[in-house]
Amino acid sequence: MKPNNPPVIEVTFWGTRGSVSTPGRITEKYGGNTPCVSVRVDGSVIIFDAGTGIRNLGLELLGQGKDNGRPLSLHLFLSHTHWDHIQGLPFFQPIYEKATELTIYGSPKKGKFLESILKGQMDLEYFPIGLSQLEAALTIQEISSRAIRIGPMIVDWQEQHLHPGGSVRYRISIGTKRLVYATDVELDLLFDENGDPEQKKKQLNEYLDFIRGADLLIADGQYSESEYPSKKGWGHTSVPVLMALAQEAEVKQVAVFHHDPQHSDAFLDELWRKYRKDVERAGRVVTVFWAREGMTLAI
């Protein structure tokens, strides 16, 4: 890297599917693993969510660790603890290595509950190895109002109330570059006729400010417009609402994420063709795509 060049952010999708993993031929293009995204800058690694996709990330990290002989220092940020966002953790191979340091961050709203939830899914009834038996040095940390610095990355966050049980969105900043990870939120409810209009306006402005000008927004877009009415209250956003908000906030690139388990590759291709045209016609968002497992972007 030349001295004055801003560092490149490498973003890899390891799992893009929502709710439950969906292996099979009709989902192999966009992928069947549940949410996991890695972000690397100059050797620092941040991971968003520990869905089943984290298993493959673990294997790659260990392979690279063997190549360069350096211990792994990893930072895992959980959007929330619904099953599809934590289920891969027991299968994340680096946690069984002494040379790994892993810090897991999650919402302070859960209090000490975060640790007990993660312990819970590794109780003997569910898994043969307990959380306290791991070889890696593990720290579980609730996020506070202060931003967190990891290498050159600064991570801040906001609570998302529009999901059953709540969730957290994160933003990584490096110089002028911004990346936002905002999954599992039902933004359509901000435009619903029910509820306090002032409260909704406040939440909408908070969201728009948070994503404004992002170089990449990884966002929940689980439902098509026609599907949404029958899924109202399930905690996920419809694609047209996501597109409208991303355009308003002048986001440069949108990765539609948390694909519905019922959506085949052919169906997602169809959504991409339809909504991409709409967005291009409006001419404000540079790129819209449906996130694919096995895809790495350099930002």
Add this chain to the structure above:
Amino acid sequence: MTIKAQNKIIVENSALSETLPVVVPARVYELAVDYCAYLEMRSKGEDIKRIPLDKKESIIGRASSCGIRIEAPTVSRVHAIIKYMNEEYIIEDMDSTNGTFVNGVRVKKCVLRDNDQIQVGQVSLLFVEEKVRRSW
């Protein structure tokens, strides 16, 4: 336990002793499938060019050393590489000037799927993965 008889495979399993042996026609071998992949390149006034991806690694670029040589000014000397790993084709940009795109998204790396549209510089390529029948 599997016994290969003349044109037949007889699967015997003592745990299923009350069932009859399963007879599988040897024809299954002829139906075995494999995959082959290639790139299609369309240029003005020329027939579609088919570039087979039959090596573990194929480098795309302007340089004469590249396996897939494309002499276009927007293509870097060494632009991208397509690797075959774990039965998948993966394209990786090699710090090219004008970037590597898959279906319009600028990527550093991407697992390729049938009908993906690749763009290197201003050159468009179609990735095609076909199932082929092999007889053993």
